[in-house]
Amino acid sequence: MSFLQPSDIQAIILSFKVAFSATLLSTPLGIGVAYILVHTRIPGKAFWEGLVNLPLVLPPVVIGYLLLVLFGRHGWIGQFLAKFNIQIIFTLTGAIIASAVVGFPLLVRSIRLGMESVDASYRRAARTLGAGFWDTFFTITLPLSGRAILAGMTLMFARSLGEFGATIILAGNIPGVTQTIPLAIYEYTSSPRGDRMALSLCLVSILLSFIVLLASSAAAKTLNKG
């Protein structure tokens, strides 16, 4: 018997798909939200901040359930999407949405810390040198918070690789469709003689997380140099 089953390989690929898509889709939004929280004076800032951070403290199962209510056949968004024949629950999209929502606070927190540490004087200097608002944003604010953005993306990516609670409720545990590594491990552990296979996937999981950490620290180093 080989180390990994074909279905395990599928689970690994799916995990990557979910984690990549969730992270990449959330990053621009995360940067935007972090910018708004740091640099603007919106009314009810504390409320919005709380809302962004809520998924961090709520049990993922609760988030999964709320998402299910929203995206379900009779939910607000679900009903609307059904008109276009788009289904979210029990699909890969559902798994991505679940991961994105759960990981979002980690992303925003990290970017926010980074943006707060960028000295406002650099932006002022850029403005007096002829750079407009967006120009300053892209050439000063973003590069100077680059490390924080990368750190946030890493955190979110790792969190998405491990997402379980919200995913299983919104997207289910369908092998080849929505079964990511944690869900596959869960299935192995609940079946007789699945221990060995669960363990191999655990090893894969550890290895992957480690690679992500190494890659991110290497990237941070090059960013620091530039």
Next chain:
Amino acid sequence: MQFEVSVQKKLGAFHLDAAFSLDGRRVGIFGASGCGKSTLMHLLAGLLKPDNGRIRLGEAVLFDSTAGINVPPEKRRVGVVFQHAHLFPHMSVQRNLLYGWRRTPEQDRHIKPEAIIEVLHLGHLLDRGVNLLSGGERQRVALARTVLTCPRLILMDEPLAGLDEELKSQIMLYLNKVFSNFDIPLLFISHSLLEMRLMTEQILIIENGQIVRQVATEELAQSTWAAPRQGYVNLLRLGQPKPHGDLWAYQWGDVSLILTDYGENEENIFELESREILLFKRHPEATSARNLLPCTVRKIFTVGNRVRVELQCGSQPLIVQIVPESRRELELEEGKEVVAVIKASAFRRLM
């Protein structure tokens, strides 16, 4: 440069209400810290929005609250050199230098990067990261970066604060070179009278958020006389020296001065404490001092136990500080001839 400003701004408990109109190329804003100098600079650069008022620079209206005009900072073409250079840490010196230049419309780019790099001696630094620069180098790069945007006006916010004395005079030399070479009007913010005297022609004095006076720089320097413990320092702009034995001879107006220090520049600025000049009734027969200058007394002014004597030394003015007793013994009065005696080592080179 014509400048017309009338702005109000409330920041917490601080209230700035500044109104002035001036015409000059080198203007200083002088005041204690916390009096509103930096706020005023931010308002002029467009980094802060006045509550109301009007800012006009030459033909251009930069801000007018009644007409609803507020030109954003990037369109004002008002350059700023900040106290802490604020070089972008993620860019090399070269990219910092060209940041503003690349964003300047081509028809306004009348200063070439090579020219300013040469004047400020930046050639060897171009590829460096800005974190490896010394304090003086950082200020030079910041100055060059601002000059390259070819601004209508440069604001300098205490650019020399935090540098040591030797570096200050070095940078000031560069500043003078830049502003005379590239002919950019300057608004220089500082609380150092000496810097003001070296960099500006006229001064706005700001106190508690209000412009209280507008004077010629030299006039302000002379008026500080009344303050206790503050002597007057004569600033002498001398040309290139000629060897004179083992000393150096400089032409100062129509008289020649003998100094111990050599100055390698075309124009060398020396300071001479008014206390270090001796006055004699008649030409002394022999003295260890190398400079004996026949002068005419123009004005005498007594404060407490100090007497300030304004002399005319050929075409140049010279201010001397003595005590009332000496004044009586010398029988000093306006129009009288005296001899001012100065040691060759009394001159201290500034730049």
